[in-house]
Amino acid sequence: MDIIFVLDRSSSIPEADYDLVRIFLTSLAEKLRVGELNSKGEVIGQAAIVTFSEVGTRRITLQQSRTPGRFAQIARTMPGPEQGGRTKTHQGLAVADKEVVIKSAGYREDQSDVEKIFMVITDGKQTRESKRRGYVYVKEAMQPFFRRNMNVFAVGVGLTDESAKRQVRDMVQVQENAILAKTFKELTETVNTFIQRFCPVPSVCGASDDCAPQATCADIAGGEYQCTCNDGYVGNGKFCLIPPVCGSERDDCNPFFATCTDTGSGEYECKCITGYTGDGKTCIVDKICGTSKDDCHRYATCTDIEPGKYECTCNIGYSGDGKTCIAIAIAFDTLTYDISEEDKKAIVQISVQSGEITTPLTINLNTLPGTAGEADFTGISRSVTFQSGQSGPISVEIDIEDDTLIEPTEAFQVALKDPSYPIQIGQPATVNILDNDEAVIGFTKDVYQISEDAGKAIVGVSFLSGEAAFPVTV
Secondary structure, eight states: OEEEEEEEOOTTSOHHHHHHHHHHHHHHHHHTTBTOBOTTSOBOBEEEEEEESSSEEEEEOTTGGGSTTHHHHHHHHSOOOOTTOOOOHHHHHHHIIIIISSGGGTOOTTOTTSOEEEEEEESSOOOOOOGGGTOOOHHHHTHHHHHTTOEEEEEEESOOOHHHHHHHHHTOSSGGGEEEESSHHHHHTTHHHHHHHHSOOOOOTTTTOOOOTTEEEEEOGGGOEEEEEOTTOEESSSSEEOOOSTTSTTOOSOTTTEEEEEEETTEEEEEEOTTEEESSSSEEEOOOTTSTTOOOOTTEEEEEEETTEEEEEEOTTEEESSSSEEEOEEEESOSEEEEEGGGOEEEEEEEEEESOOOSOEEEEEEEEOSSSOTTTBOOOEEEEEEOTTOOOOEEEEEEBOOOSEEOOOEEEEEEEEOOSSOOEEOOOEEEEEEOOOOOEEEESOSOOOOOGGGOOOOOOEEEEEOEESSOOOO
């Protein structure tokens, strides 16, 4: 068989619908065995594609389709609807006449035993333009294919305009070959119908079928048929029996959680399936959660997921397999940090002390003044986040003021609070600031000269270097 498709690709066709056209083409080509050879080495099926919108374009010729798989590849990858494109059907028909339905392009015009099909698929009314630009009404444009004695089909999809429907009918000689489909999805469902039209086969039903007397025979494409038992009977269509109770309208066993067993003579038995209890007509889930079989941890939630099966999940703030759950604890790695002023930074570290982070956790770290105040360090309030699987340590820096005052060791605290979900939080840590300053106390003069009649000598004592933040006695 030689079959030529002339396809509308105007902008009125959605891309998703054009994908359905591709499916229609490849399905037909597969059933017509395009690109396959018979036992004599002769090509069985050939197929060509011409598309049109503003212009007509040859996508694949009959000769090119002889390569196995080539037609399907072109059909799947050819361009979709043309943006702003109109329906110039005559442009596509002209290309088909001059470039495709010719002997040099693989058209088997001399082989009378080859069925020759020509099919136009469009979703709209032909666009008029001047004859100078090639306009020919579709009825006249189809004449070359009528003269070649081709079996011409025209398919209109989603047409509501009566003049557009009339154009579809004007493109065929046999009115039964003018086909109107409501949607492109409907078109893809008519592949077998087209195969029967292209390659009619004798009916099997009523001639050589072997359906049971209690069954109905239906012819399917390609000489195949189907036997279906009539109402009131069951079987494969070739053997039909009066149905048992189970599976019939009389079957009142629970439709989801019970099995029905025919016991003979119209008798049957209902039995709840594993994981359910009851008389077979009413079946209740045999739960585990909350019963003696529930072995989830006390800090876990038990969930019945299907009959006889359950799942343990540790509650928020705990980690484990649900049967063993460990509280998640976050704390400083040490409770005391000794920092010299000259370091200028205190670095504290936070880690997961127990459990495992399975959901990202954010916690706030704050500094709390003590004997060390705002003149000694830069207070912070910062969020720290542990990602899933992260255990730390996470380091946080705090700026320390390196002054020149002689001071005793001063301290402030760092504390954790406000976790994004409940967990255990460790104690605040203490940061001790160790003084690194020195001072020299001495007389203000090396020599004091005092007259004997002055009655007393007064000498001065002061810091010769450095200073102190507290009283000094010498």
